[in-house]
Amino acid sequence: MEHLTIHLSFEARIGGAVQFRWMYPFERQMHKLKQTIGNKNHVEASIVKAYILNEITKFCSRYFGADVETSWSKPPRNFAAVPLYRNTEFSIFACPGHPMGSHSQTRCLTSQEMKAAELYVLLNCREVDALLR
DSSP, X not given: OHHHHHHHHHHHHHHOSGGGSOOHHHHHHHHHHHHTOOOTTSHHHHHHHHHHHHHXXXXXXXXXXXXXXXXXXXOOTTOOSSOSOOSOSOGGGOOOOOXXXXXXXXXXXXXXXXXHHHHHHHHHOHHHHHHHO
């Protein structure tokens, strides 16, 4: 193993910082391109055809209307156009979003979690600001 450190230090001196010679982005792109191979007899042509098709669809999707969902106009992952809690008195609970995780399992908060939740509500709720002043 001592021999490895000699080669690593030599490579660092010759190549410079690792971010300038890191191959991960290129390997990831090559993996995506290799997944698009349809004809095993003409691998390069298959990759070129899939790449061109992908570029054309991306370019054309920029000019679709707002009602068409494309890779450029997708809503965020946890986005809800309508707030989940509509009839609430407190603004802090009127945040839009979808619930995440399993909804069938419930649990009680520990005393530390309960204190953290109370502190969060007291510090971030506009309706409580008037009472704290």
